[in-house]
Structure formats: structure tokens, C-alpha cells
Amino acid sequence: MTDPNTRAHRIDRMPIPIRLVDAPTSQGMVVPFVTLAHRDRSRPVWGKLDPTRLREVWQHKLCQICGEPLTDPAVLYLRPADYLRGIAVEPGLHPECGLYSRRVCPMLSGAVDRYNPHPTYHRCTDPACTCARWIEPEPAPGEAVRDGQPAEAWYEAWIALADYAIVSDPGTENTAPATGIDLQPSSRIRRLRRIRDAAPGAHTLDLLAALIATRALFTSVDEPE
Numbered sequence: 001m002t003d004p005n006t007r008a009h010r011i012d013r014m015p016i017p018i019r020l021v022d023a024p025t026s027q028g029m030v031v032p033f034v035t036l037a038h039r040d041r042s043r044p045v046w047g048k049l050d051p052t053r054l055r056e057v058w059q060h061k062l063c064q065i066c067g068e069p070l071t072d073p074a075v076l077y078l079r080p081a082d083y084l085r086g087i088a089v090e091p092g093l094h095p096e097c098g099l100y101s102r103r104v105c106p107m108l109s110g111a112v113d114r115y116n117p118h119p120t121y122h123r124c125t126d127p128a129c130t131c132a133r134w135i136e137p138e139p140a141p142g143e144a145v146r147d148g149q150p151a152e153a154w155y156e157a158w159i160a161l162a163d164y165a166i167v168s169d170p171g172t173e174n175t176a177p178a179t180g181i182d183l184q185p186s187s188r189i190r191r192l193r194r195i196r197d198a199a200p201g202a203h204t205l206d207l208l209a210a211l212i213a214t215r216a217l218f219t220s221v222d223e224p225e
């Protein structure tokens, strides 16, 4: 999640789903399982991912917010660029963890128009904390290119847990390597909707919008919800 401090108005007392009642919180918001944090996890580095936890989440198909195994269906958040590449780089979520994130995450809720350019690190005094080794933390997927950039449109997709397959793209000269959920074929996307619009100045090539328009012509009775 992006730094909540950039939000114009603070979110106070957002209802927390039962799955997240024991999760650490910071400024009243749940600290996602994959977010980099001090040993005291109520002190996160918003906008940075913990590479070890991220590997664990991919390997065991865990929810990126609560860290528990995903259930069916899995909820994905993706941008048109992810769809073009065929990989959703944000790990999946439980539907209720997704609902929570969509409300509190400034990027997903549309409260901010730019990615947080400079997440800040502070060393803590806990000798058992790993922050002393945070010299060169691994960037989050796509982070190097998205820092400070105008927000793209974000979409919520539902896929069957059986279709939740992790793939790696080694990248090219112009694109960074990426790991994520295989989005091909697009028929595995069971439900798709836009949850925030692109900010002014963002890339506008949006094949996900086209996909929704196409699917609307063929709405079937087995669509979830």
C-alpha cells in the first residue's frame, strides 16, 4: 500500500474484517503482511515490500494482506500495463481483505494521483530488528518505474484459485523482470471492474476497458456475484 500520510483526509475507524483483527496496525490501518516493517510491525515502511515475505506469499499462495492461504476466488489488483504483459504483479487477496484494501489504500481508493516518490526509512533501537540491514532494500515490483509517476487506472479481477499460477518474466532491456500471476488466457479472469481512473498524464492505452466492454456482450449466468 502507498503511504497513507499522503491522503487528504485520514481514515479513522474503518471497520476491520474479522480475518484482520489480530493484524498489526499503524495510524489505524492494517499493516499488510508483505509490507516492509520493523520487528515491531506497527512501524511499517509504507510503499515498500519485504522481499522475504513476498517470496513466501508467492511460494505458498498467501494473501498479501493477512498472510493466510488464499481461498476461492482470489482477488487481484492490476493495471492495464500488467494485463499487456500478461502478469499481475500484485499478489492475490481474500475478497474481504481486498474490500478493506480498496477502501483504505490511497492508490486503490483514488485518494492520491501519484505514487509515493520517496518512502522513508528510519533505524529503530531494537537490536533484533532487521532494519540495520536495510541498506539497499529490493524494490517492489514495478516500483523503480512507478515512483513519482501519475497513477494508472487500477482494476479488480477475480480468478479461480485453481487458476492462480505464478510465472516469472525475465524482462528485457527496457522492462524489469517480474514475478506474478499468469493472466493468460484472459478467459481465466472471471470478473473485472475498474476501481479507480488513471490520473491526468498517465498512460491511456487500456485494453482492460476493452475487455470489459467485450465481456459485457457475453455476460454469462455463471459470473460470480
Ligand SMILES: [Zn+2]
Binding pocket: 019, 063, 064, 065, 066, 067, 068, 093, 094, 097
Ligand atoms: Zn487475507
Ligand SMILES: [Zn+2]
Binding pocket: 038, 039, 123, 124, 125, 126, 129, 130, 131, 132
Ligand atoms: Zn527496526
